[in-house]
Amino acid sequence: MFKYKTLLLLLAAVGLVSFQSDPAGEELMKFYEEHQVQGSFILYDQKNDRYTYYNQEQTNTPFTPASTFKICNSLIALETGAVKDEHTVSKWDQKERPVPAWNADTDMRNAFKNSTVWFYQELAKRVGEEKMKFWLKKANYGNGDISGGIDGFWLWGGLRITPAQQIDFLRNLHQNKLPFSARSMDIVKDIMIAKSTKDYVIRAKTGNGKQGNLYVSWYVGYITTANNVYYFSNCIQTKDKKEDFKKAGVSIAINVLDNLKVINKQDWDN
Template sequence: MKYLSLVVSLGLVMQQSVQAEEVSPCIEGDACTLALYSETAGQWQFINPERAKQAFAPYSTFKIANTLILLESGQVNTTARYQIDLNRYPAQDWWFKTWREPDQNLKSAFNYSVLPLYRQWSADLGRAAYEQFIQQFSYGNQDVSGPVDGFWLGDSLQISAVQQVEFLRKYQHQQLGLKASTYRDFSPIFLQRQDEQARLFAKTGGGMLAKGQARGWYVGMVENQQGMHYFAFNMDADSFKSLAETRIKKALASLQSLKVTVPE
């Protein structure tokens, strides 16, 4: 299995991994894109629109769809505590400290991209369920032919920034064919920050490319006084460290450059 790159293919370095310095927004011609749909205005906006149509591996942004699938199927719930099965997924030197906690809840597993748990849950649920749900969601290229515990990490599943936004719109309007309780239970897991002006629901994702560079995502929704804004940002970087340090700030700076108010 191609899991050497898993260290860097997770959403890894979680939502808190951004340094304090200012980061410039994505601009035309850079190796990045932002696809934005503002619902009240009924308006799409793009930075580097051609790249916004290109499909890439979703990496850990797939945890949005995957967590919905796992909740809907009863594989997980919001009250249980979970442990990694170390017989199936032995601890590795590169595992993060947050992964080594003796148990996790669903919120921590989502926020910290605890890959061994998601691999475990996905393998237990099985390929047939993913084939059904991914088709039901019309998620990306709908190809789950890669390893059942890692097809979203570059093996087969691909999605564009535009398709990420379309999926999020279906999620928000409860058009994915799921129980009302699934949407309700996932919402606080998805929420990352809020203030008096706005709420941000989002997930990181990222992985290494064959040429040694890194590609990362930040996708989600901003709810503010102007309504709901759905976004998908991706970028390339010369290392995963550089990517992890900048992707969230660059995504949020890009949203602000298009006049979307984001929470502090």
């Protein structure tokens, strides 16, 4: 381990590696402590080729992607023709679910926004196991494991992805380096828009799931400005799930991004 860290420092000194390890750990820790959770945060500044971390050691730990997989699921569904476009409506099966927005006919744009589970389960079933395995491998998404069933491998099954891999996937998406058509990637980039201001656009996705005895919550995405792109991954975990846990992932991410002066939190609150 000592030799590895020494090598990284030497590479950084000659400009072959750019990294910043927990630069404001104590400052950022307060946002996690406020919600009584553990977790990690990555920010990648594309213009300056610079990473900023909170709890860097955890950023290579694999977690269930939960609904953050909807980014990849959307791409695969579009590419394989499982859905024509973001406006194609799927009929609700009339089964009542706990989220009111899920109890209606919906299209991909609204299903992504509302994180409608049944819609994406249906898309995955249309894609099928063989094609799903093929595209996960081709896109280099996480561990590519679809055990647990085609309708839930990203929820209760074997699919895992690390925070660092989330960043890599998002970078490849924004730069059109994923093995999907420009059309598929453009559609997904569009439905990912969570906030647009005069200074920046945030494209992002939440994800909430359970892995063993841990509850896991994600907020991942990227922010485009006039002259830069910032990619972020926030992954939090707890064994004792609080009432606000699902909202905590977004809240912490916004506070960290504000603290790092990437966005203005007041814009998000308005």
